[in-house]
Amino acid sequence: MKFRLYRYDSEAGGKPWMQEVDLDIDPAGKMLLDALIAIKAQDETLSLRRSCREGVCGSDAMNVNGRNRLACITPLSELKEPIEVRPLPGLPVIRDLVVDMEPFYKQYRSIRPWLVNDSPEPEVERLQTPEDRALLDGAWECILCACCTTACPSFWWNPETFVGPAGLLQAYRFIADTRDEATSARLDNLEDPYRLYRCRGIMNCVDACPKGLNPTEAIGRIRSLLVKRRV
Amino acid sequence: MNTRRFDALIVGGGGAGLRAALELARSDYKVAVVSKVFPTRSHTVSAQGGITAALGNVDDDRWEWHFYDTVKGGDWLGDQDAIEFLCREAASAVYELEHMGLPFSRLGNGRIYQRPFGGQSKNFGGEQATRTCAAADRTGHALLHTLYQQNLAARTQFFDEYFALDLVRDAEGYCLGATALAIETGEPLLIEARATLLATGGAGRVFRNSSNAMINTGDGLGMVLRAGLPLQDMEFWQFHPTGIAGVGCLITEGARGEGGVLLNRNGERFMESYAPHAKDLAGRDVVARAIAIEIAEGRGCGPHGDYVDLKIDHLGAATIAERLPGIRDLSLRFAGVDPAQAAIPVAPTAHYMMGGIPTNLHGQVVAPARFGPEEPVPGLYAVGECACVSVHGANRLGGNSLLDLVVFGRAAGRHMRDHLDENSYARPLPRDAHEAGFARLARWERAGGERVASIHDDLRRTMQTHCGVFRTDATLRAGLCELDQLESRLGRAGLTDTSRVFNTARIEALELENLMGVARATLVSALARTESRGAHTREDFPARDDEHWLRHTLYSREGDAIDTKPVRLKPLTLDTLKPQARVY
Numbered sequence: 001m002k003f004r005l006y007r008y009d010s011e012a013g014g015k016p017w018m019q020e021v022d023l024d025i026d027p028a029g030k031m032l033l034d035a036l037i038a039i040k041a042q043d044e045t046l047s048l049r050r051s052c053r054e055g056v057c058g059s060d061a062m063n064v065n066g067r068n069r070l071a072c073i074t075p076l077s078e079l080k081e082p083i084e085v086r087p088l089p090g091l092p093v094i095r096d097l098v099v100d101m102e103p104f105y106k107q108y109r110s111i112r113p114w115l116v117n118d119s120p121e122p123e124v125e126r127l128q129t130p131e132d133r134a135l136l137d138g139a140w141e142c143i144l145c146a147c148c149t150t151a152c153p154s155f156w157w158n159p160e161t162f163v164g165p166a167g168l169l170q171a172y173r174f175i176a177d178t179r180d181e182a183t184s185a186r187l188d189n190l191e192d193p194y195r196l197y198r199c200r201g202i203m204n205c206v207d208a209c210p211k212g213l214n215p216t217e218a219i220g221r222i223r224s225l226l227v228k229r230r231v
Numbered sequence: 232m233n234t235r236r237f238d239a240l241i242v243g244g245g246g247a248g249l250r251a252a253l254e255l256a257r258s259d260y261k262v263a264v265v266s267k268v269f270p271t272r273s274h275t276v277s278a279q280g281g282i283t284a285a286l287g288n289v290d291d292d293r294w295e296w297h298f299y300d301t302v303k304g305g306d307w308l309g310d311q312d313a314i315e316f317l318c319r320e321a322a323s324a325v326y327e328l329e330h331m332g333l334p335f336s337r338l339g340n341g342r343i344y345q346r347p348f349g350g351q352s353k354n355f356g357g358e359q360a361t362r363t364c365a366a367a368d369r370t371g372h373a374l375l376h377t378l379y380q381q382n383l384a385a386r387t388q389f390f391d392e393y394f395a396l397d398l399v400r401d402a403e404g405y406c407l408g409a410t411a412l413a414i415e416t417g418e419p420l421l422i423e424a425r426a427t428l429l430a431t432g433g434a435g436r437v438f439r440n441s442s443n444a445m446i447n448t449g450d451g452l453g454m455v456l457r458a459g460l461p462l463q464d465m466e467f468w469q470f471h472p473t474g475i476a477g478v479g480c481l482i483t484e485g486a487r488g489e490g491g492v493l494l495n496r497n498g499e500r501f502m503e504s505y506a507p508h509a510k511d512l513a514g515r516d517v518v519a520r521a522i523a524i525e526i527a528e529g530r531g532c533g534p535h536g537d538y539v540d541l542k543i544d545h546l547g548a549a550t551i552a553e554r555l556p557g558i559r560d561l562s563l564r565f566a567g568v569d570p571a572q573a574a575i576p577v578a579p580t581a582h583y584m585m586g587g588i589p590t591n592l593h594g595q596v597v598a599p600a601r602f603g604p605e606e607p608v609p610g611l612y613a614v615g616e617c618a619c620v621s622v623h624g625a626n627r628l629g630g631n632s633l634l635d636l637v638v639f640g641r642a643a644g645r646h647m648r649d650h651l652d653e654n655s656y657a658r659p660l661p662r663d664a665h666e667a668g669f670a671r672l673a674r675w676e677r678a679g680g681e682r683v684a685s686i687h688d689d690l691r692r693t694m695q696t697h698c699g700v701f702r703t704d705a706t707l708r709a710g711l712c713e714l715d716q717l718e719s720r721l722g723r724a725g726l727t728d729t730s731r732v733f734n735t736a737r738i739e740a741l742e743l744e745n746l747m748g749v750a751r752a753t754l755v756s757a758l759a760r761t762e763s764r765g766a767h768t769r770e771d772f773p774a775r776d777d778e779h780w781l782r783h784t785l786y787s788r789e790g791d792a793i794d795t796k797p798v799r800l801k802p803l804t805l806d807t808l809k810p811q812a813r814v815y
Contacts, residue, residue, distance in 0.1 A: 177334070
């Protein structure tokens with residue numbers, strides 16, 4: 001199979017370049033990550049992140065034929081050749097397919113992603129009905145791979161000020177949690193022309209999410225909560 | 232030299248490391264977590280089915296029954312004091328996670344959802360219990376993210392994408408920190424700490440068929456071996472019965488807990504003949520052996536007869552979508568099967584290391600010394616899969632692994648806090664403190680012939696062939712011969728990637744060094760244990776031998792020495808559960 005891989009090593013100097021690779025591999029039942037590992041076995045200078053190899057840890061997000069995906073759950077058989085593999089867009093490249101995720105993590109931290117509940121703790125669990133718990137579905141499963149945020153033009157233009165779809169989805173996860181007591185502070189934190197309202201409903205995030213989550217919908221819910229509390 | 236100073240150092244950002252870190256960060260000590268991946272990429276994230284605690288939310292339950300099941304599940308090799316501690320602390324550890332925000336699935340009355348899991352019983356061996364608390368089938372994800380979030384709130388200092396090289400110890404054996412490598416820049420550094428915790432997880436990448444993440448390379452075990460300390464019970468590796476055939480990704484035991492059954496090529500529910508009472512929910516070692524026998528005797532499914540069927544379609548699409556959404560995804564992607572329509576092809580896959588770094592109840596690393604076989608190594612702790620406390624004995628029960636992380640992570644964090652209270656001042660660093668660790672880096676500056684990746688592939692094949700579900704003296708010796716050759720090949724290997732920036736080839740070389748140590752410890756320990764117990768099945772010694780082997784093995788690198796120490800049969804308050812025949 002034919003590949004075109006984005007290559008860049010800041011230490012070696014020079015510009016990024018595209019490496020053409022012809023790999024002898026039977027695509028049946030194999031994922032893109034299998035191919036990249038096979039390529040790395042021949043040329044170990046290719047750098048990428050990977051861990052779980054089953055789509056749950058979020059390490060190997062990259063741009064494949066123009067779309068952000070997790071290499072480990074992208075079947076080779078679905079990809080048109082030459083398969084063009086680039087680092088996630090919109091983040092500084094450290095080397096090859098490895099980007100600096102810090103701008104993404106910083107926005108995640110900015111929404112204060114932890115449950116706040118200052119009421120005395122019961123000796124047992126806090127109760128939550130299955131219906132209330134279901135409000136978290138579609139939000140708590142986020143694996144922080146950054147496929148969505150780095151597919152978002154609003155984030156490309158405002159990485160310092162716009163929280164981005166992944167961060168906003170997590171903000172919603174805590175707003176929606178009936179056990180959390182900081183809803184109003186969380187809404188204050190987002191009521192800002194940039195942090196939330198830079199979302200223009202482009203919906204690239206929904207397309208890009210490898211877990212089938214819908215950040216745009218969560219952002220819509222935060223918006224309506226903000227409207228509701230104003231009236 | 233770049234040196235950083237903290238009160239406490241945690242190596243590993245999975246569930247165990249993060250739980251311990253939280254305990255320390257909340258008590259005003261400065262704690263650093265070094266992790267070779269961003270913490271939520273740690274392997275805890277892959278845990279599916281749940282965390283076991285006798286909450287009794289669904290059915291009557293008592294922690295004493297959990298104790299009985301865990302001792303029996305571990306084939307009496309587990310230390311009963313540690314098991315009592317685990318089961319007693321379980322409920323509070325789970326409630327605490329819920330208070331931290333873990334999004335558990337819920338029952339109609341608002342309490343935490345629990346499901347039946349393998350090896351669980353009521354009334355000391357009676358009917359099936361329902362004891363495993365779950366967040367759908369992504370409990371590990373929920374747990375790891377929750378603990379990471381709480382550590383962010385507590386302002387734990389994270390060294391993300393730093394690879395730990397070696398422990399730093401002084402002449403009196405005190406652990407004073409560790410050397411590490413910043414993966415992004417290639418800069419080595421020394422992190423000084425008055426207490427160091429290893430929480431580096433498992434080493435399942437030593438086998439070819441494995442459920443483990445690619446990062447599970449036994450880095451903490453390698454560090455301990457190089458420090459001259461022993462590893463305990465390394466012959467005990469759990470082969471999970473239901474990995475996706477040919478791929479190894481896990482299908483949770485929860486699939487059988489929710490009502491799934493295993494079928495052979497004749498459509499027979501074969502577990503009925505191996506475990507008439509518990510059937511598909513017998514101990515994992517029992518089910519894995521049964522599948523291996525079905526396949527070996529020609530009753531496997533598929534064109535090559537190399538797997539069995541896991542049937543869950545009778546649960547219905549709605550239950551699968553609600554309770555098992557993650558395994559539906561995995562099955563669709565990796566087996567091309569919608570489990571609501573057809574059976575999932577499964578075969579045993581290397582899953583969990585019961586052995587590891589010997590510790591006591593407080594997570595203190597212990598080693599034979601002047602005053603006995605279990606002297607604490609001052610300043611050094613270990614928790615989680617890399618540690619052997621030992622609660623899992625010869626075979627871990629499903630749902631007890633996440634529990635181990637939080638119960639002993641919390642206990643170790645507390646003990647480290649006390650240790651820091653009592654040891655206010657750092658001991659002087661020896662002048663050569665960094666040398667061993669930095670020498671590991673220098674070794675890989677050398678160019679050489681063979682590629683590291685091919686040696687790793689061969690190591691995994693060797694361990695799979697010679698040290699899998701069934702073992703004999705001959706296979707293990709053959710494995711050791713091949714390992715000798717692999718080690719000399721690794722000695723001659725070199726890197727073509729000379730960049731300092733995000734050089735993952737170098738990381739893989741350093742990881743392979745650790746895996747080699749794990750492989751040797753496993754083979755030598757497995758050869759020494761001339762009995763079958765739990766997950767360790769010797770075809771040439773098919774019976775359990777309590778007279779000689781109700782003992783832990785201790786492997787040391789120096790001369791491949793094997794020592795043993797007795798199993799702690801006395802619980803903290805309960806009566807000893809005397810060894811019995813283990814039947815499900």
